[in-house]
Amino acid sequence: MLMCIRARAAAFVCGMLVTAAPAAASPVAFGDHAYEFIAGAFSFDQANAAAQSLTFNGMTGHLVTITSAQENAFVLGLITAVQHSVWIGATDRDDEGAWRWVTGEQFWQGNGAGSVGPDVLFANWNFGQPDDFGTGQDVATMFGGSVSVPSLAGRWDDGGSSAGTDGSIFQRDGYIVEFEPAVVPEPVSLILLGTGLVVGVCRRRTRL
Numbered sequence: 075m076l077m078c079i080r081a082r083a084a085a086f087v088c089g090m091l092v093t094a095a096p097a098a099a100s101p102v103a104f105g106d107h108a109y110e111f112i113a114g115a116f117s118f119d120q121a122n123a124a125a126q127s128l129t130f131n132g133m134t135g136h137l138v139t140i141t142s143a144q145e146n147a148f149v150l151g152l153i154t155a156v157q158h159s160v161w162i163g164a165t166d167r168d169d170e171g172a173w174r175w176v177t178g179e180q181f182w183q184g185n186g187a188g189s190v191g192p193d194v195l196f197a198n199w200n201f202g203q204p205d206d207f208g209t210g211q212d213v214a215t216m217f218g219g220s221v222s223v224p225s226l227a228g229r230w231d232d233g234g235s236s237a238g239t240d241g242s243i244f245q246r247d248g249y250i251v252e253f254e255p256a257v258v259p260e261p262v263s264l265i266l267l268g269t270g271l272v273v274g275v276c277r278r279r280t281r282l
Contacts, residue, residue: 101130101253104148109138111152111160113248118213118235121161121249122176133253137163139175140216141194149216149250150228156218158242159231161249164214166204166232173197173204173214197230204232215246
């Protein structure tokens with residue numbers, strides 16, 4: 075069960091607000107990760123930096139990365155009242171057409187007629203997306219559950235990196251932050267590491 079301690083502008087300790095800041099919804103668990111919708115007008119870079127600055131129960135945050143239909147449906151459930159779109163952690167800034175999550179995995183190659191992979195075999199682009207329209211669209215959003223075109227709910231779209239507060243369906247209403255546990259080396263890796271250290275010591279002694 076996820077406990078209720080997190081580091082943000084408004085600090086919470088076991089459900090009690092300890093600053094004058096307004097309360098916000100607590101992160102919600104999915105598997106061993108936790109997720110939260112943060113509302114507001116943010117550019118992609120602002121949202122990305124803000125997400126990485128958050129922690130929850132010792133887990134570090136980042137813009138959400140979505141690797142399955144089940145996770146996509148769960149994330150959509152967090153933004154059922156959102157009428158426009160929200161930032162997710164996808165970009166092809168470093169290599170046009172090679173879409174990667176902010177955690178490094180490539181999940182898409184090409185334009186709207188491209189293909190999933192090679193690292194993650196799931197994507198939920200809107201039809202014909204990504205299209206790199208106009209002067210270039212290198213970051214991604216997800217449409218909310220109350221978007222004016224219901225078929226768009228939960229679909230992804232590439233776009234510019236600005237906050238986009240024009241009131242259209244492409245307006246960014248906030249972002250999803252995902253908290254995940256730190257990666258801990260597997261026991262086999264630890265054993266191999268220990269063995270390597272022992273071998274290194276033995277070799278060093280042999281040379282003396």
